Amino acid sequence: DLDGDGDCEILYGSSDGKVYVMDHLGQELSGWPQSSKADLQGRYGFVVSPSVGDIDGDGALEIVCGTLAGHLYAWELDGSVISGFPQYVGRSAKSVCAVVDIDDADDAAEIIVHGGKSELWAMKGNGTALSGYPLELGGDEDEFDSWIFASSPIVLDLELDGSLQIAVGSTSGEVYVFNTDGSVVDGWPVATGDWVYSTVTPVDLDGDYEPEIVVASADGKVHAWNAAGEVVAGFPVTLDAPVYGSVAAADMTGDGANELVVASSSGAVYMINKDGNFMSGWPTSPSATTFASPIIIDVNNDGALDVVLGAQNSALQAWSRNGELILSQVHEAGDWIDGTAVASDIDKDGLVELVFGAYDGKVYVIDLDTPATDANLAWPAFRGDRVRGADAVSTDSDQDELPDAFEMAQFNGLEQSGADDFDLDGVSNANEWIAGTNAASASDFFSVQLSYLPGEPSASRRVRLTWNGVAGRCYTSWQCGQLDEGEEWELADPESGTIDCESTGEMSHEFDVSADDCFFRISVTR
Missing domain, CATH: 2.40.128.630 (Lipocalin)
Known part of the structure; x- marks a missing residue:
């Protein structure tokens, strides 16, 4: 607008x-x-x-x-x-x-x-x-x-730490990730086998809500790396022909894991799971040359996501998540469709419109019966852009301190912000994201158990703090004598300092405290 x-x-x-x-x-x-x-x-x-x-x-x-x-x-x-x-x-x-x-x-x-x-x-x-x-x-x-065209740069927060990076492919066959000051991020660039026309797709493949980097190359392969530039198991995946378009991503099956959707230049469309395997019913048969990128929306309002793609057979086609052509959603143009379609509620009637252009010099707008919700518009445009007003950071398009992947998985949309408390448990969405708890369940929140260990009464005593640790989080224990305003918290155990969690499970921290110290807390960082 x-x-x-x-x-x-x-x-x-x-x-x-x-x-x-x-x-x-x-x-x-x-x-x-x-x-x-x-x-x-x-x-x-x-x-x-x-x-x-x-x-x-x-x-x-x-x-x-x-x-x-x-x-x-x-x-x-x-x-x-x-x-x-x-x-x-x-x-x-x-x-x-x-x-x-x-x-x-x-x-x-x-x-x-x-x-x-x-x-x-x-x-x-x-x-x-x-x-x-x-x-x-x-x-x-x-x-x-x-x-043919160039890999388009994206801006993302690769480590989800508030700092921004720029990712882009190159005709060197490499994918670069730069800090905004122009320095190269450690572990990058990484090599593919051919020119990279494809634009980088950041997507959570392993369920930790943190982005992996996915891109296709002109030798017909789909690649995936983690934030450190290490190859994801199961990748690269080989397709039947070069790829010029970009990879779309969404949870197509409702199992909480994202699938990848990509078209080769032959017109065959592939759906690939997080392990690098083709999903049942995919790929589709080659149809006509395409340079476009697929989008993922619910095209026929049946509650399931579909794949939409244009090609040089002058048709915009849609396939169900099972790989079946949806005949009611084949839209003919007067010439090649080489651009990527976009789905949005352009007239604010609450329903989705499908917009695309063709080599006949026309722009087409198709009215759909699908409500224009975030869930129905899972990957509605080139780069998956959901923001209607301006360009955005790919990993957090609404800039609300919550990764888009986290919001879509926990709330099925982007309406919530970090300051909100979706499950009304007294803990903000942002703090639940940091702690690794379920922001959609009031019964799942970060809690700490305090135990005094047996021993002879003395000026000091030993305590144990126990909690459920989440991989990728760091925990620091603090203590103080009173909860008065202005009371300063001190490290409970300066020698051990912060404890890193390598794998999710029960964690504990034992330390000696003064008999005067009777209040304890644990801070969590990612």
Whole structure:
């Protein structure tokens, strides 16, 4: 919703060298479309979708998009070009931009784009590059339009510790993860066997709500690594043909584990479980060449998630989670469908609309009977973007201190925030996430048992604290003599300090205390 009228706008770039903005009724907004300039070879078209974000900190959303000629444009909502743009990012700009505030210097978002000289750019809203950028990605450059498109950068919180990283694939066949200052994260880059057109997908594969990094490569493989850059067991998975689109992810079966959905360039669609095995009923038979990425929604309002994908047979098709073609949801266009569809409630009637474009120069909007809930829109767009207003951090799109994976698993949606208390047990959702307890169950909360160990009465005594530890958490014991305001808590056992939990199960901590110390607590960190 760019203009604040309550309805969504549709933005798209076209091969005619224009970016269009229209309302949900298909009417162009005033000031649009806007055109790009050609390079010396006469190239001027857009092959990727525009992005939106507040790049100047004025509280309004701006629109950014790059061209085949390597020019990055930024416009105000009225279509006026923002001062400092266009900026040249080298040979081509064939990635979707990430528009996220990564420098903490102000309230404005930065623009991050993969340029055609195999460089990662990050720039301010006035077109100036951030210090240290562009970053070298070590790949082949986009000479003579050799790139179909570029792996689009994503911004994520890889360790879920509040710090942001940028992940992107390269024509070097590698996947990079950078800190926002441009330094490379330990364990990265990692190598695949071929160029990476695919955009990185962060997804929880092992049930700890922390992201693994998934990407497909042009040699027809799907790869997965943990945050340290170590290969996930069962991967890579080999498909029948190169992959140019990106991987979608959602819990397709309702068992609490995410599945991966990806299409090879042959048009075969695969569903892969967390162990790297094909799900029953998958892959589908090859149909027609596709460069699009699948989305995952409930397309027919039957309570189960489905896969939606367009291809060069001029059809947008849908398959059930069992791999069966849903004949009632085959939508024909007048030409190839190479872009990724998007599902959203664009007219605010409470129901989902399916939006896609085709090479016939048309944008199609299909009304569905599906309620527009987060559960029904599990992966509704390219990169899985759920945020309707602006680009977002991939692992926490609503920036509420709770990972999206945690919210979807525990609450079946993103409506809750970290400050809320969903199960009304007196512990906030954020604290339950940190402690590793079930935020949807009032009977599951972090508790500590205190025991005084037998011994002769003396000036000191020995106590034992016992609790259920959760893997990946750290526990620190504290003590004090009174609970008066201003009373300072001290480490109960300075020698042992913080205790790390390697595997979930009962934990205990024994230590000697002064007879005057009678209050104890344990703090938990991730």
